[in-house]
Amino acid sequence: MKKEIGIIGIGNVGSMLLRKFTELNIFREENICVANRSEEKLESLSIKYPDITICKSNIEIIQQCKNILLCVEPLNLPDVLMEIHRYTDSETYLMVSTSMVAVEDIQKFHNGGITIFMPTLISMVNGGVTLAYHNSRADNNQKAFFHNSLKQFSEVKILEESDINICQNMTASFPGFFAEIMLEFVKSASAKSLSVSDEELEHMLLVSLLGASRLLLEKNMSFEETINRVSTKGGITYEGVKVFEKRLPDVFSEALCASMSRYKEITKIASTDIDKLKSQK
Numbered sequence: 001m002k003k004e005i006g007i008i009g010i011g012n013v014g015s016m017l018l019r020k021f022t023e024l025n026i027f028r029e030e031n032i033c034v035a036n037r038s039e040e041k042l043e044s045l046s047i048k049y050p051d052i053t054i055c056k057s058n059i060e061i062i063q064q065c066k067n068i069l070l071c072v073e074p075l076n077l078p079d080v081l082m083e084i085h086r087y088t089d090s091e092t093y094l095m096v097s098t099s100m101v102a103v104e105d106i107q108k109f110h111n112g113g114i115t116i117f118m119p120t121l122i123s124m125v126n127g128g129v130t131l132a133y134h135n136s137r138a139d140n141n142q143k144a145f146f147h148n149s150l151k152q153f154s155e156v157k158i159l160e161e162s163d164i165n166i167c168q169n170m171t172a173s174f175p176g177f178f179a180e181i182m183l184e185f186v187k188s189a190s191a192k193s194l195s196v197s198d199e200e201l202e203h204m205l206l207v208s209l210l211g212a213s214r215l216l217l218e219k220n221m222s223f224e225e226t227i228n229r230v231s232t233k234g235g236i237t238y239e240g241v242k243v244f245e246k247r248l249p250d251v252f253s254e255a256l257c258a259s260m261s262r263y264k265e266i267t268k269i270a271s272t273d274i275d276k277l278k279s280q281k
Helices: 012-023 039-048 058-064 074-087 121-125 140-150 161-167 174-192 198-218 223-230 236-280
Strands: 005-008 032-035 067-070 093-096 114-118 129-134 155-158
Touching (some): 005 058, 032 039, 032 058, 058 074, 074 236, 093 140, 121 174, 129 140, 129 161, 140 155, 198 223
Parallel strands (some): 005 032, 093 114, 129 155
């Protein structure tokens, strides 16, 4: 009897999805299969999740499941696709946890339904936005399966594949960007503080951020409205906002360009690797 879902790759993404699936009872442990290159990691999983099925190879997991989550690094994905393609068929549904490998390249190894998606670390606390794109071969049942699998711990946003590059900066990359911006803010404040510790500054900032997020979402306030409500011309906030307004556009533009450029580079490398592997079939 086929299992409900298989997860290939138990790194940051795969382990997070496994944890949410079991924590929220989306799938019973006995209906989940996992496979991973590290045997040591699989051994620890078998202790934590005694009822899941540990597969010794990627091929074994394909044979046991028709719904497969591929949670491997983008540049490792071509080799995995090459390994499993002889064991998949049109009924196999691949959900690929990176959009940096193009669907047209994945389809060189798989002729069934495919969903590429960009998960977010924020889903660990049942939040954030997961970006996704379904290929034309993904049927309504498969799309519903994907949505139902993630909706309890993440908002699922379906986009065109071409839009995911820019949008992932607002979702998947955001925790890292945000943490760096806030860290630099704390460092600057710390250099000017006489007795307040970095830990206290960080705590105040995080509590304020949580409150600001609730304010914007619950009161349906825009960013501009919030600025106008807090920043009075000639006041202290106003002076700080003017500096941000002058300097941040160039900083954010440069950061987005760097991120999007690297995204395209990885996509191109993966495409070249897939074509090389395809020629070896």
